Amino acid sequence: MRVLFIGDIVGTSGQKAIEKYLPQMKKHYRPQFTIANGENLSNGRGITEKLYKWLLNQGVNAITLGNHAFDNREIFTFIDKADSLIRPYNLPTTTPGHGLRFIKINNIELAIINILGNAFMNPAQDLFYTLIELIENVRKRTKHIIIDIHAETTSEKQAVAWLFDGKVTAVLGTHTHVQTKDARILKGGTAFISDVGMTGSIESIIGFKPSDVIQRFVSQLPTRLEESVSNHVLLSAVYLDINDQTGLVSRIEPIYLTDKEHTHQNVTIKTNDFY
Numbered sequence: 001m002r003v004l005f006i007g008d009i010v011g012t013s014g015q016k017a018i019e020k021y022l023p024q025m026k027k028h029y030r031p032q033f034t035i036a037n038g039e040n041l042s043n044g045r046g047i048t049e050k051l052y053k054w055l056l057n058q059g060v061n062a063i064t065l066g067n068h069a070f071d072n073r074e075i076f077t078f079i080d081k082a083d084s085l086i087r088p089y090n091l092p093t094t095t096p097g098h099g100l101r102f103i104k105i106n107n108i109e110l111a112i113i114n115i116l117g118n119a120f121m122n123p124a125q126d127l128f129y130t131l132i133e134l135i136e137n138v139r140k141r142t143k144h145i146i147i148d149i150h151a152e153t154t155s156e157k158q159a160v161a162w163l164f165d166g167k168v169t170a171v172l173g174t175h176t177h178v179q180t181k182d183a184r185i186l187k188g189g190t191a192f193i194s195d196v197g198m199t200g201s202i203e204s205i206i207g208f209k210p211s212d213v214i215q216r217f218v219s220q221l222p223t224r225l226e227e228s229v230s231n232h233v234l235l236s237a238v239y240l241d242i243n244d245q246t247g248l249v250s251r252i253e254p255i256y257l258t259d260k261e262h263t264h265q266n267v268t269i270k271t272n273d274f275y
């Protein structure tokens, strides 16, 4: 099975990147299933019904979320009927929506889990105890399991990958918005990357206006972060080749798509743009 996983799509620039690059990625990789993290779709915070439907129309089949899942309160009006939406699993049992979805692709059932890390994140149920019980149960039904671990620290993400090596298809990190260079297949056949990276504006700090982020750090006062709106966009993703029998991975390929003239190296942001 061929699967594409697209990293956190941030705001209108992220949407531009999807429109620009997803068709050519689909042509190149011919994925049978495409997953995207959409927790920052609506101005960098949360998701609306319109954007949820828009992303599905672009050819994404399932949308995972994260710590910003409920930032746009509109989600409460449509989450119950949004069959392709997966919010963090380790939230209170009263939380609407689902943190695990089983999706049938041809004759294979793919389980998709979205889960929050515990380190440097808002409180959530224990990542490891939750997953140990959950994976044991899910494996009774399918060997094809993709975990989107939405977490801050690389060590926590690596620990999840090593703990479930050979027991799940892939452990894919999201949330930090910076693609890590450690995409690999572990000994047991589980694919892993600490962070898939961001889909959004290059002229940004993790998708937001540099001036706002700098202002927040320098002034140490609460500063509202506006998304960076730009035509210089980036799409970060990983492609997975999955064995239909074992549910394990034979190839993980990180994808980092941007126009040549818009690579990080060539973008100059003058310091006085910030003030």
Ligand code: FE2
Binding pocket: 039, 066, 067, 068, 150, 175
């Ligand atoms: Fe996040």
